[in-house]
């Protein structure tokens with residue numbers, strides 16, 4: 001994979017996929033978005049992709065396809081929701097060659113395990129994007145409020161040299177990317193933040209900042225994060241976070257105005273990632289014979305809201 005001009009496919013051209021496509025294309029990489037047919041893809045084909053926000057404002061020409069092409073890529077970035085990964089990876093085979101790497105960029109826990117059921121572990125990496133606050137504003141136009149760190153690590157068997165090459169590729173496109181040796185730690189440390197806000201905001205309609213400063217709800221947000229931290233420790237995850245409350249506060253300060261994507265999904269009547277975020281905590285706890293009542297309760301409420309709305 002040459003960092004100069006890599007051939008990159010982005011599977012899932014929504015909020016994050018558009019941010020990735022915009023910056024990689026602006027740098028001169030050969031970018032193809034493969035997504036479901038819709039107005040956003042039509043607009044990109046007609047007028048290019050406009051991306052603005054924390055990284056600047058530009059319009060780039062990007063190849064946009066509704067179905068996977070039969071050609072090999074250096075890197076395939078999976079940018080669908082975790083709930084959509086199973087269907088999306090089923091279509092990957094024609095795009096995978098001997099040297100292809102696949103990077104799963106979903107929040108929460110469990111999406112990469114689904115991908116691993118379909119592709120060789122030596123080509124699979126996991127990526128974590130922090131504090132992007134990305135959204136598709138209108139067809140052909142995506143925005144992101146922040147641009148935090150991107151951590152990239154082997155799912156299991158990918159060589160360190162390969163994860164370093166992938167991180168270099170992201171850095172070439174102005175992302176603050178870094179290859180890490182323990183991606184599981186990073187996943188849990190991001191999950192502590194997402195679990196604190198995803199369900200509480202989805203239930204109430206509040207932004208991250210509003211939820212944390214609400215006198216009663218703020219304490220529930222923190223309890224969800226602290227419980228996630230406790231379960232990670234019980235599972236033997238070598239966390240670097242020693243003060244989960246401070247960790248959650250620091251995250252909330254950076255994305256105070258953001259509506260978590262789980263709230264956006266609930267509002268739009270789309271299936272949410274609740275099973276991969278708050279729902280993942282009691283699931284992991286059960287493996288250790290433990291319970292996670294705060295996250296279990298929050299998850300059950302979100303699922304009941306979704307069921308009522310027919311998501």
Ligand SMILES: NC(=O)C1=CN([C@@H]2O[C@H](COP(=O)(O)OP(=O)(O)OC[C@H]3O[C@@H](n4cnc5c(N)ncnc54)[C@H](OP(=O)(O)O)[C@@H]3O)[C@@H](O)[C@H]2O)C=CC1
Nearest residue numbers: 012013014015016035036080081082084088106107133134
């Ligand atoms: N948005 C953000 O700020 C952040 C998001 N994340 C995480 O990144 C991941 C992606 O989130 P986000 O970009 O917001 O999600 P979006 O819903 O905006 O984008 C997902 C895209 O994938 C498309 N898609 C669905 N199924 C398929 C398929 N089978 N093949 C190809 N494309 C498909 C969707 O199409 P359709 O619209 O038709 O469903 C949609 O365009 C999530 O795990 C999220 O939690 C992480 C950090 C920040």
Ligand SMILES: CC(C)(CO)C(=O)C(=O)O
Nearest residue numbers: 130131132133258260261
């Ligand atoms: C802001 C938020 C909560 C959006 O889902 C997020 O996960 C991120 O950008 O890191």
